[in-house]
Each structure stands twice: as structure tokens, then as C-alpha cells.
Amino acid sequence: MAYPFVSDREVRVVSTHFGDPLQRRIDTYVERGGYGALKKAFGMGPTDVVDVVKSSGLRGRGGAGFPTGLKWSFMPKEQTKPHYLLCNADESEPGTFKDRELIRWDPHQLIEGCLIGAFAIRASHIYIYCRGEFFEANQVLARAVEDAYAKGYAGKNIMGSGNDIDITVHQGAGAYICGEETGLMNSLEGKRGQPRVKPPFPAAVGAFGMPSTINNVETLCAVPHIVSNGGEWYRQWGSEKSPGTKLFCVSGHVRKPGNYELPLGFPLSELIEDVCGGMRDGNALKAVIPGGSSVPIINAEEVARCNLDYEGCVAVGTMLGCASVIVMDDTTNIVKQVRRMVDFYAHESCGQCTPCREGSAWTAQIMRRIEDGKGTAADLDTLMEMTQEMVGTTICVLSDSVAAPVQSAIEKFRPDFMALIEANEPAGVAYHG
Amino acid sequence: MSDVPFKNPGWAGNTGEFDLTEDQVRGDDFVGERPKHGGHASGAGTMPYMLAGKNPEGPLFEGEYQERFEKILTRYPTKRAALLPTLALAQEIRGHVSPESMDRVAELLDLSPAYVRGVSTFYTMYNKRPVGRYLVQVCTNISCNLCGADEVVEAFLNYTDTELGRTSEDGNFTTIEAECLAACGYPTCVQINSRYYENVTPAEVPKIIEHLKAKGGD
Numbered sequence: 001m002a003y004p005f006v007s008d009r010e011v012r013v014v015s016t017h018f019g020d021p022l023q024r025r026i027d028t029y030v031e032r033g034g035y036g037a038l039k040k041a042f043g044m045g046p047t048d049v050v051d052v053v054k055s056s057g058l059r060g061r062g063g064a065g066f067p068t069g070l071k072w073s074f075m076p077k078e079q080t081k082p083h084y085l086l087c088n089a090d091e092s093e094p095g096t097f098k099d100r101e102l103i104r105w106d107p108h109q110l111i112e113g114c115l116i117g118a119f120a121i122r123a124s125h126i127y128i129y130c131r132g133e134f135f136e137a138n139q140v141l142a143r144a145v146e147d148a149y150a151k152g153y154a155g156k157n158i159m160g161s162g163n164d165i166d167i168t169v170h171q172g173a174g175a176y177i178c179g180e181e182t183g184l185m186n187s188l189e190g191k192r193g194q195p196r197v198k199p200p201f202p203a204a205v206g207a208f209g210m211p212s213t214i215n216n217v218e219t220l221c222a223v224p225h226i227v228s229n230g231g232e233w234y235r236q237w238g239s240e241k242s243p244g245t246k247l248f249c250v251s252g253h254v255r256k257p258g259n260y261e262l263p264l265g266f267p268l269s270e271l272i273e274d275v276c277g278g279m280r281d282g283n284a285l286k287a288v289i290p291g292g293s294s295v296p297i298i299n300a301e302e303v304a305r306c307n308l309d310y311e312g313c314v315a316v317g318t319m320l321g322c323a324s325v326i327v328m329d330d331t332t333n334i335v336k337q338v339r340r341m342v343d344f345y346a347h348e349s350c351g352q353c354t355p356c357r358e359g360s361a362w363t364a365q366i367m368r369r370i371e372d373g374k375g376t377a378a379d380l381d382t383l384m385e386m387t388q389e390m391v392g393t394t395i396c397v398l399s400d401s402v403a404a405p406v407q408s409a410i411e412k413f414r415p416d417f418m419a420l421i422e423a424n425e426p427a428g429v430a431y432h433g
Numbered sequence: 434m435s436d437v438p439f440k441n442p443g444w445a446g447n448t449g450e451f452d453l454t455e456d457q458v459r460g461d462d463f464v465g466e467r468p469k470h471g472g473h474a475s476g477a478g479t480m481p482y483m484l485a486g487k488n489p490e491g492p493l494f495e496g497e498y499q500e501r502f503e504k505i506l507t508r509y510p511t512k513r514a515a516l517l518p519t520l521a522l523a524q525e526i527r528g529h530v531s532p533e534s535m536d537r538v539a540e541l542l543d544l545s546p547a548y549v550r551g552v553s554t555f556y557t558m559y560n561k562r563p564v565g566r567y568l569v570q571v572c573t574n575i576s577c578n579l580c581g582a583d584e585v586v587e588a589f590l591n592y593t594d595t596e597l598g599r600t601s602e603d604g605n606f607t608t609i610e611a612e613c614l615a616a617c618g619y620p621t622c623v624q625i626n627s628r629y630y631e632n633v634t635p636a637e638v639p640k641i642i643e644h645l646k647a648k649g650g651d
Contacts, residue, residue: 024463082510094574094613132521132558133614135482135627139464142476149473168508171479173517174558176612190509190516190542192555208510251576251617258618293575293613324617326576340578344612350555 005256007275011237013245014221015261018105024140026147029108035153037224041116042161044227049120053223055231057243062088062179062216063292063322065242065310068223074203075121076211083123084207086188086214087114089130089137090172090179093292094344095324098247098259099217103130103137106221107144111167113220115154116227118165121213125166129184132172142169176348180396181214183350194350195396216322218247238264242309242320252327253280264309271308272327283329287413291321293341294401296408297334318408334416338409339367345402356399359390363402375421380410471501478505478518483626485566485648487528493537498522502541512542516552520559529560557612565600565607567645569593570624571633573610576617581634585621586610588635592642605646 017023029035041049054069075083087110091099103110114126128145130138145167148154156164170188177183178193185207187193206212222244226234235243242264248271251257255277262271268290272278279285285300290308295318298306302316313320328337346360366383369375387403394400410417471477494502505518519542523534530553539549553559560568569589573582586608590597593606600607616622619631623641630641 021463091615092613095576095617096613097615097617097619100615130479131615132556133611133624136629138476138479139467142467142472142479143464145475146473149475154475166508167475169476169479171518171521172558173521173556175556187517188514189511190513190552192552208514249617251620252579257620289575326579326617328579332579337575337578340573341575344574347612 005258005277007260009266009270009275010261011245011263012261013225014102014106014109014218015247015259016106017109018101018259020105023106024104024108024144026108026144026151026153030151033228034108035112035159037227038112038115038119038153039159039161041119041227042159042163046120046122049116049227052231053120053226056226056234057231057238057241058219058222058226058234059242059244059310060216061218061222061246061322063093063294065320068215068219071203071213071215072117072120074201075213076203077122079122082125082208082210083121084210084212085114085118085121085123085126086181086184086207086212087126087128087217087220088179088181088184088214089128089134089141089217090184091131091134091217092176092179093294093322093324094341095249095251095289095292095326096322097249097251097324098322100131100134100137101259102217102221102247103134104140107141108148109221109224110141110217111144111148111154113223114167115158115165116223117213117215117220119163121211123213124164125168127168127170127188127207129170129172129178129188132174138169138171145169175350176344177350177396177398180398183396184214185212192350194352197395239309239311241311246308246323248308249322249324250276250327251324253283253329253332254278254327255280262308265312266308268306268308268325269304271325272303276327279327279329281329283331285327286330286332287328287334289318289326289328289405290323291319292324293326293344294397294404295319295321296404297338297412298408299412334409334413335367335371335420338405339364339371341405342367342402345398349398353394353399355390355393356402359386359399360402363387363390363406367406370417370420373420373424375417377418377421379421380414380417383407384410469497469501471497471504474504474507477501478508478515478521482525483568484525484528485626487563487566489527489529489531489563491526493523493526493534494541498526513544516542516544516549517556520549520553524559529563531562563600566605567607567625569606569608570611570614571608572612572614572616572620572622572624574613576613577620577622580620582621584635585623585633585638588638589623589642592639606642 022028050072058068059065175193178187180195182196183193202212238244306316342364346364349356349360351357390399390403505515535549536546539546571586589608593601595601614622621633623630623633
């Protein structure tokens with residue numbers, strides 16, 4: 001079912017039912033084979049479930065790309081205290097809009113994935129931390145969880161298997177940093193969402209001080225399909241190191257923006273030209289951010305040789321991140337857009353590490369000065385030097401995320417900056433957040 | 434900018450379809466009206482809405498709201514963990530979280546008032562002061578910005594005759610910029626109270642405003 005656009009290049013695993021409101025209903029979901037994978041998993045036992053996910057090569061879809069099965073295997077094998085499974089549904093990376101769609105179109109797919117994950121890591125409680133702005137997705141999910149309880153797919157003695165797993169939908173309150181795993185845990189505990197120093201890692205000391213595992217929505221949505229069909233089946237798509245399919249969120253200056261599920265390793269140029277119908281208004285491509293605003297920008301030449309998997313993006317000096325492809329045509333004012341991203345990070349910095357708190361605020365001010373036509377060539381050197389000090393010097397990577405767009409933009413689009421500096425004129429209307 | 438030819442059966446409707454009721458927009462009665470007491474405890478913490486009808490002096494946590502608060506408490510191993518949902522509950526009733534509400538929440542959860550103040554001010558969704566009947570949050574982050582979000586902000590401010598972050602004279606509209614609302618493929622995305630409006634262009638802003646004015650409450 002098309003939502004909103006469809007391409008025959010797509011391979012739909014987790015997005016099969018996008019656009020079909022009936023899929024939210026538990027009866028329809030079960031009729032279509034839903035909760036079959038959960039039953040199968042209960043029959044296999046936790047260790048075998050972890051092994052099948054390991055064999056599929058599934059990697060975390062939240063941005064870091066860490067192998068999911070391996071992450072699960074870090075959890076203690078014996079349950080001496082409560083274990084928790086946390087689902088990260090705090091989607092807020094600029095350019096990313098896949099998790100909201102997964103939740104509102106197919107909530108039971110996520111619930112089933114969560115239950116299988118919880119069973120594999122011997123967790124008795126699942127917290128789905130859903131972004132606060134997602135009122136609709138939250139309501140759909142809450143209703144679906146309620147239905148799962150009513151039909152015996154959650155709570156005590158699930159499907160007569162003797163397994164007890166509770167699910168709670170937790171609503172966030174508007175903070176980008178709560179998408180960072182330890183920030184999310186603090187937020188869940190009723191604290192400010194400030195990331196924690198690691199180690200200890202969540203598998204040892206996580207939410208409420210107990211062993212915890214945290215997975216992205218899309219990762220957990222893939223799990224039921226892998227358990228049903230096997231690890232080899234999932235490996236028929238993608239590459240050796242990046243197997244499977246991935247939702248690509250395409251936004252910006254393309255004719256058909258939207259979510260497209262494609263095999264990993266798909267060529268970026270074909271995604272833009274073929275799947276998304278090419279550039280809007282026939283303009284030329286100027287730049288692409290392939291993984292959400294936290295990754296380096298690439299130019300048209302790099303786009304042409306970029307394959308969209310974890311390794312392919314690294315090969316052109318960027319990262320796949322959460323596969324949020326932001327496309328910019330040649331009418332784009334790069335300086336303004338980078339300034340807007342830096343403003344975002346300055347707003348969202350949790351403030352506990354000095355390089356990030358001070359660095360993001362000063363970077364934003366200098367960027368604005370350049371945009372307003374009051375910058376100097378020396379400002380560019382200051383930016384490069386200052387953002388270099390923001391990489392690897394903080395508890396989490398929000399600080400690094402400021403450096404990535406600024407450094408890559410100055411390296412690749414220096415003439416855009418210089419034009420503004422030399423013209424001494426503002427770049428256009430801009431608003432303060 | 435993009436002419437997306439779809440009917441979105443979510444609450445996030447195309448702007449041309451905002452006269453439809455929420456049920457009609459969804460094309461489905463899946464969620465329907467959720468009860469004030471919060472329904473099943475697993476989702477009780479997700480209930481808070483941003484309502485047009487606000488009662489800044491309204492009683493906190495009484496009757497069905499008390500019931501919902503108690504359900505929330507049952508879902509966490511610590512009382513502190515109920516803080517975020519409880520603050521949201523206070524905001525649903527009163528429209529914003531005042532220092533007085535924070536103190537009340539602190540008392541209920543055995544936390545210090547200063548701690549609750551510190552947490553509430555960390556999160557952007559708690560309005561620390563009263564806002565208009567409709568809180569208009571326009572995403573101006575990169576994907577929407579590329580497609581003209583700045584002009585949409587300007588259109589809202591012009592049409593409601595107010596400034597960024599201030600409430601219009603009739604008390605109806607407060608417009609602010611929002612960070613990415615995760616609807617990047619449907620720019621510009623505008624969140625008005627609990628609902629997303631997607632693919633909003635400046636030309637459609639007057640229609641949205643007039644519709645909300647005519648609608649009054651929620």
C-alpha cells in the first residue's frame with residue numbers, strides 16, 4: 001500500500017503495511033500471522049533467539065549500527081535482579097521520520113519485537129520511551145498495548161507460555177538528548193536527560209541501576225521477521241557487513257520525499273534520481289546529508305560514488321547514521337542551513353560538558369555573524385579550530401555532531417562562506433529560535 | 434512545496450482536510466476518545482493532551498485525574514520515575530506548569546521543590562508560563578527550512594498579528610519555532626496543540642487560523 005509514494009525498487013519488510021489503518025487492529029495483525037514469531041521464540045529459548053538475531057547480522061538502526069544480537073548477548077545470563085528492555089522511540093534527529101510511521105501504522109509489529117527482545121534478554125518489563133510530541137503515535141501505541149494485554153500477548157503468562165512481560169509506554173517531554181541511550185535512562189527515571197559516563201555500560205548498570213538493553217524502534221520491528229524466517233533469509237539483502245533492509249527517510253529538494261525501505265548498500269544517486277523522482281524543479285544537486293544532521297555533508301561528486309550502507313558512507317567521509325537523507329539543490333544557502341543545525345544543537349545541549357555547552361553556543365554565534373554578512377575569513381579558521389576541540393572531549397557525541405556539519409561544510413563549500421564574507425550583506429531572513 | 438497527493442489517515446492531516454473530525458481524518462475509529470482516567474495502566478502516562486480549553490486554577494489530580502496519577506505510579510520501580518508523566522498531567526489540566534504546580538508535584542512524589550524545578554525546566558514541552566488557546570509550533574529545522582518554513586512562521590505571525598513567543602491579543606494563538614518534529618518528508622510541519630499539520634504552505638495559514646477560531650474549544 002502506497003504511503004505516500006511507492007517505488008518498485010523497494011523491498012518491504014518492516015514497512016509492508018504503511019498506509020493501511022487496519023493493520024493497527026490486533027485481530028487483523030493476528031490474522032496476518034502476527035505474534036507467530038513470538039510463539040516461535042518462546043519455543044526456542046532465549047539463547048537461540050539471540051543466536052538467530054546474531055546470525056542475521058542485524059545492526060542497530062538508531063544510528064550507531066551496533067550488532068543487535070551481540071548487544072543482547074552482553075546481558076547477564078542469570079536473572080538475579082530485574083532486567084529491562086528499553087525501546088528508543090524518542091526519534092528527533094533532524095531529517096528522520098521513520099519511527100513515528102512504524103509506530104502509527106504497525107504498532108503490534110513493534111510490540112511483538114519488544115516482547116521477543118525482552119524474552120531474549122530475560123527482561124520482565126519493557127519501557128517504550130516515545131517522543132512527547134508524538135501525541136498521535138503515543139495514543140496508537142497505548143491503544144495497541146492495551147489490546148495486547150486484553151488478548152493475552154502481554155502481562156502474565158503470555159500465550160500460556162508461563163512468561164510474564166509487562167509493557168509501559170512512557171512519554172517524553174521534549175529533549176533531543178533523551179535519544180542518547182543513557183540520557184534516555186536518566187529521563188525515564190524522572191531526572192534531567194543528561195547522558196551518563198560509560199562504563200558502566202547499560203547491560204551491567206542501566207535503567208534504575210539494573211541490567212538493561214536499549215534498541216531503536218526499527219531494529220525491534222525487524223526482529224519478528226528475522227525470528228520467523230531465519231538469519232540467512234535476512235542476509236539475502238544488503239552486504240556482508242551490513243545485511244538486510246533499512247528505511248531511508250528522504251527529505252528536502254526531491255520530487256517525492258518519503259520513507260523508502262531498500263536493501264542496504266543501495267546507491268545514493270539512484271535513491272535520489274530513480275526512487276525519489278529526481279530533483280525538484282529540475283535543479284542541480286548541491287549537497288546531501290545522508291544520515292541525519294549529525295553526520296558530515298557530502299557534495300555532488302561524493303554522492304555519485306556513495307553506497308548507502310555503514311561502510312559505503314564511511315568510504316566517502318560521512319556516516320549512514322539513521323539513514324535520513326537530506327537533499328539540497330543548488331538554490332540552497334548552505335551557510336544558513338548549517339547555522340540552523342548548529343542553533344539546534346546549541347538549544348539541545350544538555351549543558352553538562354563545557355566543550356559542548358560553550359562550543360555549540362559560540363559556534364552558533366559565529367555562524368550567525370557570517371550569515372549576517374559580518375564575518376571575516378579568520379572566523380572560518382576559528383570555527384575549524386574550535387569545533388576540533390569539541391570532538392571526543394565530552395560524555396556523549398552531541399558535541400561531535402556540531403563539528404561534523406560545520407567542518408564538512410567549510411571544507412566542501414568554502415566559496416559559499418567566502419561569498420557572504422566578501423559581500424558584507426546578510427544571507428536572507430532568519431529567525432531566532 | 435511538494436504536492437504530495439495522499440490522504441493521510443493519521444491525525445496528521447493535509448491542511449486542506451482540517452475540517453474533518455479526528456475520527457474521519459484517521460479513516461478509522463481505532464483510538465477514539467480516550468478516557469480521562471487514563472485507560473489501561475500501561476498507557477496511562479501517555480495520555481496528556483495539549484488542550485485549547487485550559488483552566489490555570491483547575492484542581493490538580495482530583496477524581497479521574499487522581500485515578501490516572503495512581504495508575505502511572507504502579508508502572509515504575511521508583512516514585513521519582515513518575516515525575517515526567519505527572520508534570521504532563523498538570524499541564525493537561527492547567528495549560529502550563531507553574532511553580533505552584535511544580536511544588537504540588539514535588540509534594541506528591543516526595544521530591545524537593547528545587548529538584549522538580551530543575552527537571553521541569555530541562556524539558557521544552559512543559560510550558561513554564563501560560564500560552565494561548567492554541568500553541569502553534571512551526572518546525573524550522575533543516576528539512577522544513579529547505580522547503581520554506583521561515584515563510585510559514587512569518588505567515589502565522591502576520592496573520593495573528595503577534596511576535597514570536599507572544600500570544601495574540603484575543604488570547605488564541607502563541608506561535609513559536611520548534612525543533613525537528615520528525616515529519617521531514619512532509620514539510621512544513623506545524624504542530625498545533627496535540628495535532629500535526631503537514632505540508633503547510635504560507636497560503637494555507639489563514640485557512641488554518643480561521644478554522645481554529647471558528648472551532649473554539651477542542
